[in-house]
Amino acid sequence: MAMDNVWVFAEAADGQVKTITLEMLAKAREIADEVSCFFAGDGDDVAEILGEHGASTVFATGDLDNALVGPPVAAALAAKIEADGAPDLIMFGTTYDGRDVAGRLSAKLGAPVITNVVDLVVDGDAVAGVEPVFGGTTNVTTRFTGDAVKIVLIRPKSFAAEPAGGSAADVEDLDVPDLGNTGTATVTARLVEETSGPKLEEAAIVVSGGRGLGEASKYEMVERLAKLLKAAPGASRAIVDAGWVPYSYQVGQTGKVVKPTVYVACGISGATQHMVGMKGAKYIIAINKDKEAPIFSIADLGIVGDVHKVMPKLIEALEGR
Amino acid sequence: MMRLAQHNSGMHVVVCVKQIPDPAEPGSLDPATKTLKRTGNIILDESDSYGVEMALQLVTNAGGGTVSLVSMAPGGETKGLRTALAMGASDAILVSDPALSGTDALGTAKVLAAAIARKSPDLVLTATESSDGYTGTVPSQIAELMGLPSVTFAKSIEIDGSSVNVRRQTESGYEEVTCPLPAVVSVTAGVVEPRYPSFKGIMAAKSKPVEVLTVADLGLSASDVGWAGGGQEIVEIAAAEAREAGRVVEDEGEGFAEIVTFLENLKVI
Incomplete structure (x- = not known):
């Protein structure tokens, strides 16, 4: 039996949705009837590709004015969950920003995070994550207990990204509440270290x-x-x-x-x-x-x-x- | 929001450090408790040595101050703390309590945040992740619990009056981030060269204060930590599908040709 709904943290770089996001969407639509994404930025930029990979809705914060994404996205999600209820599972990629948002959200909601997950095991309402330890020689399966919101951090390359042929996702505003002191970290410059040839994560x-x-x-x-x-x-x-x-x-x-x-x-x-x-x-x-x-x-x-x-x-x- | 006091006597940095089983020795899980076995040699997590070094450098650059350590361990271990004290940290808080066994990342963050608050630091440094648990969520969890801004994955840190400027690692390079103090910053491994403790440092470390506190001392309840506080349980520990070793050839001058043939057979050249 599948879960009702799963939320996936969508990330993009240089105008491209990251592969890890599409990998998570492939798994999410396998385990849930309805898949939504949340995104730090303009939802219209990503609605088409996210929809094609199975998301029906993308909740988007709009421009965050160079704030680091952890505090605003976590606060906006926590507010939405308080107003509209929580999904059955929230998936983040093991990325710099994914860990920041997941950590903050976990602390806000008092919700556990299962990290380094390479596979999800869903049985009715029960969700467990499989995590490799000791250099990948042992797999530990950890199941959520209790009623708290369930958050997982998924390792890249755990699932194969594949388009599902859906139409563009609906874009809904994700309102960012006042962040107070937590929202004061600001990006003043972004620098790219030049590499030649194919990208490390994508090279054959x-x-x-x-x-x-x-x-x-x-x-x-x-x-x-x-x-x-x-x-x-x-x-x-x-x-x-x-x-x-x-x-x-x-x-x-x-x-x-x-x-x-x-x-x-x-x-x-x-x-x-x-x-x-x-x-x-x-x-x-x-x-x-x-x-x-x-x-x-x-x-x-x-x-x-x-x-x-x-x-x-x-x-x-x-x-x- | 937790208010952190400003100090008059220079810069005060708290570094969160973890004492872990020596990664050079094979690790294992205790089948009864389903936690990492903490027998054998317990050492300072190498990942944390960069934060300790960074803190010592920042205090020196600020013209004075102190570096305090905050650590959590179920069995009262102090060996790793002594290493960091020998490097030059002034003092430590060790939260040690049998109730801590099985504590997850959020529980760890609750404990560390409560201990850090007792020190009212200007800056909190952590590693980006521990070498044994590697959840990587504790820095932002601590920051959220303390109501502080945070910058994770720092390559370099510069204090500028009442702000901190950080070069933060990204997938394609880095970004420059600024935020007001107090703040939580996680330090990427390898960005500074951790000093070796001197003999004098090692001797001095023996008499530096280590305050040992229980969960109750921090005003937390046993249900916030341990397996009880986690909201998760391990249901299976299994051997992963192992990769088989293939052909191993001693190079006697023609080893390269083996590789060429292998690549040809795969049709990638």
Whole structure:
């Protein structure tokens, strides 16, 4: 039996609805009769695509005048829930803003949040979230108890986004109440770190580098190999923490979740933190000089060798094609 | 809204820190309590060491002040706190109570918010998420409970009079955010280099004050925390479908050719 209604936090960047939103909509329309979205911005900008993916209504705050979205969206939702009642489930993506809104809303409503969810199990009114722990070796299923509003944070790439062919969603205003002190954080500038080639989260092939590269300048090998394979370059947390590449390159628990056809791990040992972000790849190739490295336990092809010897030869072979 | 007092004696920063089982040792769940086993070596979560370092730097830049720690642990653990005190924090509040076992993120935020309020700080720093629970919601939950603004995922923090300017991580780069103090800011791992405690620091940490409080001391009831306060229950713990290890080849100069063949077979080159 399906739930009556589910709300999904819709996010957009550069005028495009984020993939995580569409992934959640695919699951939401499978488990609920009616799916609505809420959005920080102008609802008309997203109504068509959200409708096409199964949302019947989008509640939109309108322009938030450069406020961080957490406080206004959480306060507006809490007010709407108080006025009109709560849905059976509220879904957020595990994104910067998704976590901000979910945390604030949870505190406002005294509602629990089940986080890092990769699947939902619905049985009548009962809802449970499945969360991978210990680097994805164990799945913990947690069920909501009690009468509080149910909030889940969904990990990217948990569901496949697919249009359902619906018409544009109805747009309804979501009124933001007075936020007092909580609403005083203001964005004064937005800066984009330039990356070339395909986007990390969407690339069919990802080539990532780790501490085994030895020094920052050797990351250039990862970039060259990525370019030859039309792949996106990625990185382990170790070399992001070390300042070799920007945070936006990071694959893993605290970085991006990728699910490419091929993932090439160069000089990455395979800390659980990293594996959670890439073990969904269809094929994994690993190059590492330590044959005991955990990455080899999940790699389809493992080369026990020095990245400084294997990668230049690989690059040369591909350049010669 | 909770009012936070301004201090006369420099800048006062509270850093929320978690003491976790050493991630280098394999973790496991206690099948009886369904909580993470907290036996073995309990250490300062590395994710929190960045906030401690950031706080120490901000206080130095402000020309003086104090860094206080706030932590929560069911069994009175202090080893991780001593590490942060040895780095240079002045004092700590440890909320420790058997009732805390099984507390979820919101319950944790209630406890930490109540403890932070006793310190009336100018700024509250946290990690973006803990390394063992990684819910990532506690910073904004604390801020909401305290009626404060918050900026999550800080790459850098600068105090400018009675405001804080933060470079906040985004999916494609970063944004610059400003907000008035007091505020809650979560610090991204790796943005500062946490100092190693000196021998002098380690010796001094032994005598720094750690105030141990119970849930009741904070004016909270046992039903706000623990499994009782959570509104959720674990119904299943199961092994995930494991990926099989494939072929592992020692490189003797031709390892690259294995990769080329593999990619050719997948028709991606």
